[in-house]
Amino acid sequence: MSNINLSRRQVIIGAGALSVGAVAGQIINPFSRAEAKGGKTEKWPWPYVKLDPAKTAEIAYHEWYRIYCGGAVISSVFSQLREKLGEPYKSFPIDGFMFLEGGVAGWGTICGAVIGANIVTNCMIGPRYSGATDGLLMGSEILDWYTETAMPVYVPKKPKVSPEKIPHTTSDSPLCHISVGKWMKAANKPFKSPERRDRCARVTASVAYHLVELLNQWKQGEYDTDGEIPSAEFGISTQYNCEDCHGSDVPSPPEEAAK
Amino acid sequence: MSNINLSRRQVIIGAGALSVGAVAGQIINPFSRAEAKGGKTEKWPWPYVKLDPAKTAEIAYHEWYRIYCGGAVISSVFSQLREKLGEPYKSFPIDGFMFLEGGVAGWGTICGAVIGANIVTNCMIGPRYSGATDGLLMGSEILDWYTETAMPVYVPKKPKVSPEKIPHTTSDSPLCHISVGKWMKAANKPFKSPERRDRCARVTASVAYHLVELLNQWKQGEYDTDGEIPSAEFGISTQYNCEDCHGSDVPSPPEEAAK
Numbered sequence: 001m002s003n004i005n006l007s008r009r010q011v012i013i014g015a016g017a018l019s020v021g022a023v024a025g026q027i028i029n030p031f032s033r034a035e036a037k038g039g040k041t042e043k044w045p046w047p048y049v050k051l052d053p054a055k056t057a058e059i060a061y062h063e064w065y066r067i068y069c070g071g072a073v074i075s076s077v078f079s080q081l082r083e084k085l086g087e088p089y090k091s092f093p094i095d096g097f098m099f100l101e102g103g104v105a106g107w108g109t110i111c112g113a114v115i116g117a118n119i120v121t122n123c124m125i126g127p128r129y130s131g132a133t134d135g136l137l138m139g140s141e142i143l144d145w146y147t148e149t150a151m152p153v154y155v156p157k158k159p160k161v162s163p164e165k166i167p168h169t170t171s172d173s174p175l176c177h178i179s180v181g182k183w184m185k186a187a188n189k190p191f192k193s194p195e196r197r198d199r200c201a202r203v204t205a206s207v208a209y210h211l212v213e214l215l216n217q218w219k220q221g222e223y224d225t226d227g228e229i230p231s232a233e234f235g236i237s238t239q240y241n242c243e244d245c246h247g248s249d250v251p252s253p254p255e256e257a258a259k
Numbered sequence: 260m261s262n263i264n265l266s267r268r269q270v271i272i273g274a275g276a277l278s279v280g281a282v283a284g285q286i287i288n289p290f291s292r293a294e295a296k297g298g299k300t301e302k303w304p305w306p307y308v309k310l311d312p313a314k315t316a317e318i319a320y321h322e323w324y325r326i327y328c329g330g331a332v333i334s335s336v337f338s339q340l341r342e343k344l345g346e347p348y349k350s351f352p353i354d355g356f357m358f359l360e361g362g363v364a365g366w367g368t369i370c371g372a373v374i375g376a377n378i379v380t381n382c383m384i385g386p387r388y389s390g391a392t393d394g395l396l397m398g399s400e401i402l403d404w405y406t407e408t409a410m411p412v413y414v415p416k417k418p419k420v421s422p423e424k425i426p427h428t429t430s431d432s433p434l435c436h437i438s439v440g441k442w443m444k445a446a447n448k449p450f451k452s453p454e455r456r457d458r459c460a461r462v463t464a465s466v467a468y469h470l471v472e473l474l475n476q477w478k479q480g481e482y483d484t485d486g487e488i489p490s491a492e493f494g495i496s497t498q499y500n501c502e503d504c505h506g507s508d509v510p511s512p513p514e515e516a517a518k
Contacts, residue, residue, distance in 0.1 A: 038354075039341065039348070039349050039350060039351060039352060039353060039354075040349055040350060041350050041351070041352040041355075042352050042353065042354050042355070044355075066292070066388075067386065067388070071386075082298065088350070088352070089298070090298050090299055091298060091299060091300050091347070091350035091351075092298060092300070092350075092352070093298060093300040093301055093347070093351070093382050094298060094301065095292070095297075095298075095301050095386050095388070095389075096300075096301070096303075096378075096381050096382035096385065096386060097378075097381070097382075097386075098381070098386035098387065098388065098395075099377055099381040099386065099387075099394065099395050099398055102488070102490045102496035103496045104369055104374060104377060104398075104402070104433075105377065105395055105396075105398050105399040105402065105486075105488060106399070106488040106489050106490030106491065106496050106497075107369075107399070107402055107433060107489055107490075107496065107497070107498060108489070108490070108495065108496035108497040108498060109368055109369035109374075109433055109434060110363055110366075110368035110369050115363060115368075115369075115374075118358055118363060118364065119355075119356075121358075122355050122356070122357070122358040123352050123355035123356075126355065127326065127330075127354050127355060127356075127357035127358065128357065128358075129325075129326070129354070129357065130354075135358065136358050136364055137364075139358055139363075139364050140364040140365070140366070143363070143364065143366055174363075174366060174368055175368060175434075176496045177495065177496055177497050177498075180495060180496060181495055181510070181512075184495065184512060184513055185510070185513075187513075188513050189513055190494060190512055190513045190514060190515045191490065191494050191495050191496070191512060192494075192515055193513075193515075227364075229361070229364060229365040230365050230366055230367070231361045231365030231366075231367070231450065232365065235449060235450050235451075236367065236436065236439060236440055236443065236450050237361035237362045237365050237366065237367035237435045237436055237439060237450070238365075238366070238367040238436050239366060239367060239436075245504065251440075251444070253440075253443060253449055253450060254443055254444075254446075254447050254448055254449045254452075255449060256449045256451055256452075
């Protein structure tokens with residue numbers, strides 16, 4: 001939907017070129033709105049203190065049973081920062097994101113846990129126009145990690161369902177429908193079952209754990225992103241595994257020269 | 260990913276049962292967090308004054324060229340409400356949602372314009388635990404409308420690309436990859452072309468226009484939702500058109516009795 005056409009290398013070069021201004025907080029570019037029109041939380045990066053990944057995962061696990069996947073990931077990070085730092089986290093409407101459940105209102109699109117993580121990285125580190133692209137690329141890195149990981153990774157301290165009842169499956173997709181569907185098939189458990197629900201609570205905890213690992217690296221100045229922007233490589237916004245849906249007949253996008 | 264298992268009728272009944280308490284703003288239920296822990300913007304519904312759909316669409320169209328689809332839909336509504344009402348809109352980090360571009364960081368998942376609209380309806384009207392389900396169902400109604408509508412609907416006053424260069428296509432999906440892919444095929448234009456970019460700016464404007472039509476009905480007390488929760492009907496979080504991806508071999512989810 002956008003003008004994303006940067007390879008990771010280009011993004012990093014761009015970030016580098018802008019980083020001095022960004023650090024000074026005075027960067028001016030054609031994307032940012034006039035100062036008077038900007039909201040008071042639209043100054044980046046937001047403050048951050050390192051969090052404990054396991055504690056964050058426990059919060060996410062339990063918050064799943066209150067506001068589900070997307071809200072729970074956001075809450076697991078922002079509710080701790082509300083207590084430790086106050087604003088802008090106190091002004092962020094965490095619970096308004098309960099609707100991310102079921103891949104957005106039950107439509108099975110993007111997994112709520114991963115878009116919750118993207119909301120955290122982007123709202124905290126800032127949009128790419130601000131001169132820092134780590135928010136965008138860290139979010140993309142989490143999308144990629146999610147698709148390739150046998151989930152759920154995290155086992156809660158006091159699980160509501162015995163761990164042996166929760167098989168591990170690799171989604172090869174950031175979509176809720178595919179991630180949940182592959183797990184339901186492997187587990188032979190229905191959508192409303194306690195096992196499926198606890199699986200998703202643990203996926204949420206797993207994403208929150210990894211998110212905080214990356215945010216802590218970023219805070220430490222040691223974050224070197226693995227994130228890439230798929231639309232830059234494929235000539236269309238997309239996942240990486242074209243053949244999983246298209247089979248052997250993957251369409252080619254119109255040539256750029258045709259414009 | 261969640262416990263969404265309510266039919267529209269059940270949701271409406273649930274909303275009705277809770278509505279008196281919700282109006283009084285004092286509803287207590289097991290989902291809401293302790294008052295002391297809640298953020299200051301987590302009281303619903305947020306204030307709203309009716310907006311002009313065409314003006315909102317124009318803002319969305321131009322904002323697309325600054326922060327792309329998802330950010331632009333949010334900005335088209337919230338930036339007007341910042342000026343007219345102030346808080347909580349001044350505290351909402353609109354530009355942090357630039358990452359919704361390209362179906363979330365170029366991954367082609369949910370169209371940024373429709374998740375932007377869902378963020379608006381849910382953050383403004385509130386999560387379903389607050390006793391009002393119109394935010395969730397209005398968002399779902401917009402998802403459904405988006406999939407069935409020949410897009411883009413809205414023609415900007417001063418379009419950057421001649422309207423005859425922008426064909427109309429029906430996505431049958433809320434996913435960016437499919438929506439953009441079908442349009443690119445019909446138009447024979449590449450992802451980076453001015454035509455594809457302007458098409459997405461107009462889709463963004465179209466969604467913003469319809470969003471404000473529905474919000475105005477809600478403000479007037481006349482909103483009667485067409486929104487449904489697909490996961491309630493299908494036993495898995497999903498779109499409605501199973502055969503478009505699965506062909507004639509649509510898998511059946513495990514029986515609820517199997518749990």
